[in-house]
Structures are given as C-alpha cells and as structure tokens.
Amino acid sequence: MRQLKFITPFLRENAKMISSYLFTLFFIGVAIWFIKHEGAELKSVGPLLSTASISWLTLGILLSIGYVFVHGLMYRAAFAAVSSSISVVDGTVLYLKRNFVSVFLPAGGVSSLAFFSGEIEKKGVSKSQINFASSIYGFIGILSVVVIAIPVFVYGLIEGSIGNGEWFGLLAVVLLIALLFGLYKSVVHKGRFYQLLIRYAPSIEVYAAQFQESTVERRHFLATLRYSLLIEVIGIVHIYIAMLTLHLNPSWMIAMISYIVAVVFLIISPFLRGLGAVEASMSFILIKLGFPAAVAVSITLIYRLMEFWMPMLLGALSFLFKVNKLLMRILPALLMLCLGIVNIISVLTPAIRERLVFLENFLPLEAITASNYFVLVAGLFLLVTAAFMLKGLKMAWYFAVALCALSLIGHLTKAIDYEEASFSVLVLVILFSSRKQYYIKHNSRLRSFGIQTLLLSIVGVFVYGSIGFYFLDKHHFGIDFSWLQSIKYTFQNFFLVGSSDLVPKDSFARGFLYSINISGFLSLSFLVYTLIRPFILRQETDENDLLHATGLLEKYGDSSLDYFKTYSDKLFYQDDAIEGMIAYRVAGNFAVVLEGPVARVEDKSRLTKSFDRYCYENGLKCIYYRISAESLETYLFLGKKKLFLGQEGIVDLTTFSLEGGSRKSIRNAIKKVSDLGFKTKIYESPVPDGVLQKLKSVSDDWLRDTEREEIVFSQGIFIWEELKRQPIIT
Incomplete structure (x- = not known):
C-alpha cells in the first residue's frame, strides 16, 4: 500500500489533464454510437433530395446561413447586456463551435456554453463576463420558446392537436426556466444554493463575486430576446419551406405547432441535441395533424437538414479553418497545382466538337487557337506559382488571381469548357477567402531588375526575330515576309501565343521558331521569379549601421546587455520615423531580439510595434529574449506571451556595502572563501597577456568539460583584443 501512496498526489496534480482525456474518450465513444444510430437518417437524405424542389431547398439552406448569423447577433447582444463588446463574427464563430460540440455533450445545449471562451478572453472580456453573457444567451433561448409556445399550445388545445405528452414537455421547460431564475437569485442574494455551492466548490466564490457585481442592461437584454424570437420564427419558416419543397399545401399553424413541439423535446432531451426525440415528436405531431407517415417523416428530415x-x-x-493558418496556405496552393494540371490536360485533349462548332459562330479560329496557348501557358505558370504560394507571398497571390482569371476566360473561349472554368472560379473563391494569409513582401529591387531584363529581352528578341523573318528565304516557311508580318510573328512566338498559319518547312525554320519560343519562355519565367521571390533579409551589418547603433547605445542605452547588442552576430532594425534601434538575429523563421528597443522611453512601444509589423511582412515571428521585469507589462499590453527563464540581481557597485545585519550571510560566505585561500583581484586595462592566457585556458577547459559552446548572442565570446581593453575581476 505504501508503494501506491504516490497515486493520490498524482491524481490531484493532473486532475485537469486526466479529466480531459476521459472526456475525450467519452466523446469519441458517443460520436461512434451517434454515427451508427443515425445511419438510416443519413442515407435517406440523398434519395429525398432527388424528389424535392431544388429552388425551395436552396432557399431553405440560404436561410440556414442567415439563421447562424442571427445567433451571432444574439451573442453580441448578450455580451452587450453585461457591458462587454464582441463583434458579430466572434459571436457567430462562438455559436458554430458550441453548437457543434453540443451534439456530443450530455445536456449539450447548456454544457456547451462553458467552451471556447479563449478567443473572446484575448479581446479583453473577463471570464466572469463571458460566463454571465453565455448564461443570458442560454436563458433567453429557452424563454423565447415559452413566449411563442404558450399561445400556440392554447390554440392546439382548442383544436385538439396537442396531447398530454406535449403539455408535460412544455411544463418541464417552464420549470427549467423557473429553476434557472431561482439559481440566479440565490447566487445574487447569497441564498442556500449559493452557500451549498461555495461549501463544495470554494474556487467558484471568486467568479460568483464578479457575477454578483455584474448588472444587466435592460435595452440589450430585450434586444437579445428579440433576436431569439427571430430565431424561433426562422425555425417555423424552415418547416413551412420543407412543406413547399415536397410540393405540399403548407400551413403556418401546422408549422408553428410542429416546430414548438420539436423544440420543447430538444430542450428536455439530455443527449445528442435531441437526435431521435425531435424526429419522433415532430413526425408524430405532423401525423396527428393529418399528414401521412411518409410525408411527416420527409418534412422532419428536410427541416433537420x-x-x-x-x-x-x-x-x-x-474548426477546420481554425486548426492552422498553414492549412489556408496549403489548400489554395494544392488547388492551383490541380488547376495547372487541368489546364495542360485540357489543351492536350481534343475539344467537344459540338461546343467548338457553336463557338466558331462568335469567335474567329485564330482567337480560339490563341486561347489554347494562353491556357497552356497559364497552366505551366500555375505549377510554378503554387510552390511560392506556400511561402505566403503577397505577389504570388496576385499572380495566382491573374492566372486563374486567365484560365477562366481561356477555357470559355477555347471550347466552352465550363467544367474547367467552374474549377477556375472555385480556386478564385478560395484565393479571395484566404487572401489575408498572403502578406510577405517581395524583393522590390529584384522586381525592378526582372522588369528591366524582360524589356531588354523583348527589344533584343524583336530585333533578332523581325530581321530573321524578313531576310529568311521563302522556302523555309513558304512566305515572303513583310516587316509588319515579321514583327507580328515575332510577337506571337515570343509570348507563346503561336501562329496557326506559320508552318516551318524544314529543321532550320523549326529551330528558328524554337529559339524565339525559348527566349520568350525564359524571359517570362525570369520575370515571374523576380516578381514573386520573397524578400530575403540581410544576414550581415555594414559599418555605417554599426556606427549608428553604437551612437544610439551611448545616447539611450540603460541595460547591462547593451554591450552585446553591437556584436558581429547582430542585425539592426531602424524606423525612419523613430530615433532608436533593435538588435536581433534571425534563426529559421524567428527574429530573436536581445532584450528590447534602444530608444527614448516614450518611443519604445512604437518601435516594438514597427518591428513586429516588419517581421510580419517578412514571414518572421519575433521573440524578445531577456527583457527586464520593468518592461514586462509593456509587452503583455502589446499581446505578447511571457515565458519565465530566470532572474538576475543588479546592484550599484559604487554604493553597495557589506555593512549591516542583512549582509551577515554574505560576509560569512566571503570569510569562508578567504579562509580557503581564494582572493579577489581587479585587473585594469590593459590586462596583461599572461592573465588573458590563463583565462583562455580556464574558458576552454570549462567549455570542453561541460560540452558547451559560447553563448555569443547574450554572453559574448572570448576575444583577446577586446578583453585586453576591459577591466577584469578574478
């Protein structure tokens, strides 16, 4: 038993992690059961849609998107009711995530309100405010059902369409509202339930205190209720649309009664968001209202869809698009790669004759041929651009959009290939939805060089091609070229458009055309490379930057680490609008800053923001290493995260004294070291070479014995000439 004593503290220290694993395993098991249990429903949706009205079904699906958006508005109003502010987008994403996990949570409609508050907290909303706003959202969501349910149930009672079971369900919902309101009153007034809660969970007292201090703004509370009532109305409209989808005679009253019954059973169902209970209750009430069983089930399934x-x-x-921003770079790049392959295959395979004949009524054959060449060239460049898209380059995104647009037009004008054109539209939509992921700057100097090179290439090749065509013997192409024809054919072949009426008669003519084609392809490829090549940071510092940084350190330096900020391994960042600099080093995709900015106190925050923006535009993540405790709050305010590495003690050597009782332990330690024969000696500059030789030997032995290397970035390196000029204590 003694060997098992470690289990209790282990469970206590890792309770949160263990419970998370247990919940994860539980949710996985529930998900497997859910898929097997609802397999029949999933299979029946496809055949059902084949007989439904696509237009009404599309309208219902579009209304579902509006339904989600109204939930976001409701969340925003709920947060405003507790004097907090979130955007509609934040509210919508919060609803989508909570709604998704609620399917796999016991009492998911309520328990899901405790999840996914991290993003909201990052925007300055406290945990207690989030919990309070979520409670208002959940409470009003139930209250709005009762507000609509009571008149509908009274009407159903008069008509005889509401049975005892439905009334018991409504009674359960009313009791739930009363219970929630009673619990709220108990917490606010510190009643019996509150005392019981604090007794068994003392940590909740902190949140309860904040909860008690919170006030509810009446105007926003009523706005939340209005949005919730609108959500119920949308639900009723969904059932009405489901009837229209199946070509039935719809009824608003039947839609209201069946919706309220379904939602009542959804609220009281403790598991899987009412799956099974909602289908059974709605189908049953629709049958009682006069629909055949098959029709009732069909209406229910379309409504649930x-x-x-x-x-x-x-x-x-x-969840998918929030998993990793890298995913939003990989997906467009992958689709562009596929589009490039589709373009090439589309050009190499024969067109559908009927479409081509129809297209010839509107476009000349030369334009159709040119479209084929443009699609082929766009496909080749799409393959290259896809690789640069993975790096997040802004210019690569512009190129991708242009190439996709060219592919779209080309597919339509070469053979009305609407399938490939539709794929181009899909890639364009994905590109625009992920445009914020492409922000890394391109190399502007290289871009100018690429444009200049292309222009010179055009001039050179045009002179070469025009003169060549003009003076070529007629038997090479069967054409006696004029100057205008020479320029035209050179232009077409340089830009890879091709010329259907230009047929080489021998190998010399083919070689001449290939030389122009290859020159054009290489020139255009080099231009694309120079335009989308990322900006590469300099890995060395010139003498002028070093002198300027040294001057700034003498003017604004106030740290013991300032000495290492001008070491040869450092790069310097400067903003033209701010007098100051940041010393850093690039390691992989990280810019590691030694301490912080060297500038006036009031400019340090601005310079930090400027450097962060600079790193962001160049695809770097910045780390501020060994910052002082005094400046920690500034970095936290800028949204940085902290990692505690250690502490250092800094004393003023001119005023430090060993006198006094508080220094007794230090005096005893010094005496003990002195008794062992150790003594302190200060060597002023210039330090004798013999001393430096001994120090070098000690340094090398220590590095060898500990199998370490010198920490150049923040501790410096053993430089004989430099140490000779510094005072040394041994």
Missing part, C-alpha cells in the same frame, strides 16, 4: 445538419456542417468547417 436545414436546422441541424447545416449549422453542424458550418461548425465543423469553423
């Missing part, structure tokens, strides 16, 4: 499956799908996508 719009109200349950669509928000769930959007929720899954919200």
